[in-house]
Amino acid sequence: MDGAARGNPGPASYGVVVRDPSGLVVARLKKYVGQCTNNVAEYYGLIAALDYAQSHGIRALRIESDSELLVKQMRGQYKVKSADLRPLFEQARKMCGDFQSFAIEHVVRERNREADELANQALDESSASPAGFAAPKSGTRNAKNEAHRIRARYSGGALHPLEPLDLSEGSDVELTIHFRRW
DSSP states (O other): OEEEESSSSEEEEEEEEEEOTTSOEEEEEEEEEEEEOHHHHHHHHHHHHHHHHHHTTOOEEEEEESOHHHHHHHTTSSOOOOTTTHHHHHHHHHHHTTSSEEEEEEOOGGGGHHHHHHHHHHHHHHHTSGGGOOOOOTTOOOSTTSOOOOOEEEETTEEEESSOOOOOTTOOOOOOOOOOOO
8 A cells, every 4th residue: 555645745645456365456446635745645545455454354454555654653663743643543553453463564665566556546637637636426526515425434432534524623514324234
């Protein structure tokens, strides 16, 4: 998995390549996540990978990332000092606990090329759309004061967004809950 930002902060995205134990690619995920730092984009990529694995019944997971910061924070070797990263780190750590086996390892950039390409594709596709946003999926709108569709996970008595919320502090929102069925 990889996160990318053009500027720091700047337009950002992630790319995730999901492989089965034999190395066969079973899924490719990419998403433009708005304006944020590269490190925030890395965490969004990690959370997307964890969510994909959980929602597809994967019980043993190994994550590869070229972000030394993310890997060492997730292993407890580095403290999470950034206020922007803290909630994402906590969400990712909590999600990791749901697996029977979880490992995260740092890999050299060359071993992460496919995920990097996906992240850059998401950025390129977002810049081709008006206002620099990814083209909306059906049922979603990008304009302020209009409906936005996001995914969230309920845990610990609260909803935790699985993607960035483009909200200003103190924004009032209305939620409609739809349960996902597998």
